[in-house]
Amino acid sequence: MKNLLGPINTPSRVVVFAFLAVILVGTGLLSLPVAAEGERASLPSALFTATSAVCVTGLAVHDTASHWSFFGELVILALMQIGGFGIMTLSSILALVVSGRLGLRARLNTQAETKTLGPGDVRQVVTGVVKVTLVVEALTAAVLTARFVAGYDEPIGRALYYGAFHAVSAFTNAGFALWPDSMMRFVTDPWVCLPLALAVVAGGLGFPVYAVLRENWRRPSRWSLHAKITLGMTAVLTAGGTLAITATEWNNPGTMGLLAPGLRIMAGFFHTTMTRSGGLNSVDTSQMNENSWLISDVLMFIGAGSGSTGGGIKVTTFALLGFVILAEVRGEPDVSAGRRRIPEQLQRQALTIALLSVAFVALGTFVMMMLTPFKLDRVLFEVISAFATVGLSTGITADVGTAGHLVLTTLMFVGRLGPVTLGAALALHMQTRRFRYPEERPLVG
Template identity: 45%
Template sequence: MRAARPGQFIVGAFVATILLGTLLLMLPVARTGAPGWPTGVEPPVLGPAIGRGAPLSVALFTATSATSVTGLIVVDTATYWSGFGQAVLLVLMQIGGLGTMTIAALVAIVIARRLGLHQRSLTAAATGELHLGDVRLVIVRIATLAVLAQAVGTALMALRFLVLGQDPGTAVFHALFLAISAFNNAGFAPYTDSLIGYGADAAIILPVSALIILGGLGFPVLIELRRRFRMPRRYSLNTRLVLVGTALLLAGGWLAMAVLEWRNPDTLGGRPLGTKLLLSWFASVSPRTAGFNSVDIAGQYDVTWLVTDLLMFVGGGPAGTAGGIKVTTALVIAYIVVTEIRGERAVNALGRRLSRSVHRQALTVAALSALAVLIVTMGLMILTPADLDRSLFEAVSAFATVGLSTGITAELPGAAQGLIIVLMFIGRLGPVTVAAALALSRRTKLYEYPKDRPLIG
């Protein structure tokens, strides 16, 4: 029997995690019994329910959103799900953020103290590691970095919640929930209004921002930063591209959000200067696939939605918790365009020449991603009364595993929910598995067709 490729195993493990999460969320113990939203509104539901548990459609949508670390919701996380249900979401977010293959490899290391060759190859494909011999060390470092970052974030936010008057148990749980959700770029929050209630509180917004950025850099970058902290000149091209691209997007997004929304009475207008800067900063950080919001997204201007669409579509760094086409993909395409405009032959980036296989991979990932977003956007416009702006925003948010919404998610009919579920799935695994397949399945043809040159443009 022919062995399955790493991409197939990764997809299979991802599907299995979603199905198990769906089953657990359907259990009556996972639900409080409250309506979908505090206002009493119930979302459109499909499928059976186990007793008084969540219906199949609600559980499947939520499990997919948590495992794909997206954050789109059809029911209120704070009131609909019980403590058990929220704990299930925490586990799904952690598995989705670190990766099913990474978690499986970590369990094998703890229990068996070793990894087989096949499991090393699967984990290497999932984490972006090129050397199979280093996989075990990489897995341990990923787990250590994740636990350390989330622990520090939990401690900082728990102290703040205690100062604000929350009881110790609630303060620690809410801080832990936010830390796991932020580092894994999931966007789930234990509050009905996401982080709007803490939008002006730097002691909450800044730790959440830091965790989002760290998780969004990608594990290869985090590991290299840790290993070569004192030798920045020796950073790999991938690390330098991610750091440069992240800085440009954060700064550009911060400036754009501040300028566009400065006088908007529904978002930044009428706020103190410091609060405006903090809110616009977070509005730039969160679309990098995190999905928290500290202002009402529905109250933003249409042009701000478009800027957010661009930030979401690019996303963060590869082989991490972020979604989107990735910063490296966007920069490679930008370098290709600049090279073509200049009439040069070789595509160079930060002192290195990019191989032609990288050109093809970047263009393929971007093209397939744009096609997926376009198809779902059209589907939402057909199935719902939402206009182009809202439909595009919802589709990009789902594909980029962000979780921001203009407010239409909970009202989507069953067929539209199905489209979003598929897009969240593709967004989390699609570009990664496509890039891995292109890298792992190189076939050499014994012949070539005659060369020709069609007219372009």
């Protein structure tokens, strides 16, 4: 453990302190009188909002549009952009650092398989992330702006602002909205809901996937295993989640029950994509069935792709654990996927990240149950939403008190940076022993 926290983990420390510094600056700016419409924000609420924006979560103590001034909204917009861009860039660079720590043969094998960039291509990573970010956000903002002007008679200046703000919020998976009901007023409008949902999916894929698609988008056989897992799991979780959420909410008059059948499916798709870390909502999440909350809990905990703006334990981690189980059930000596063997080190990393995440969620839920009067289902939803940096809520965020806000703030910070930095730290800490202990088999199960 001492070595894990020592100089070998310096890149991970840089990520943590960089995000902490931005959060503190954002807290200071949001604490200014000019940042609020009326009474200035308290330090805990400013810290909560800044953390939620930088960690691209979207949980809010105050209504964004009515509480914060135009200056405050611009601060939140900047924090979302910095947080989303930063996590995509830094996680991709950490992957290069990890690759650089490997031996020459292992590094060449890794790059040949994953199609990752070499350790000296940091500039190419940054440039690539900037291009992907600007293209997706610009396209989304253009569609939204046109819709706000043509469909809702908004002045061009306000439409541009609304379009840009929500495009950034969607692509960064931040989940902040400039309306008190988030996107509920647009639940029947595909020209608003679908661009936002697609932007969230795009932000949740990650730059490593885009780097592969750029080179071999017409030849799936040459895609890296990471890209195949990310795209495949995204499709499966989105389709399965849409089917499950739509089915459980089909006759619920508080959410989708009063919509036309096609609009119910669109609302189910929108909610499913937002559980991937998007955080916006087109139906009242607080009125959902408990079954839908449970389905959402699972989707939020799994999250989006590695190296993306999304949170959760990541779809690759979840898939690797599934491959481990499948190999064990089949009695196979090696864990494999797509005709590639998964290293034991990577299996242990996935298991470590998943179990530590479960521990944080369990501990956070226990503490929140002690601090608040709310029942387990609502508290668990809130804790997973914070830890997985999603931003959806059953409506209790503003009512958990200052102590509860500090717990959620901690969960957002740990959940945003924990899987990224822990994965890098474990990989960098990989060591070779010249001896092995005698084997003994304790009983399992």
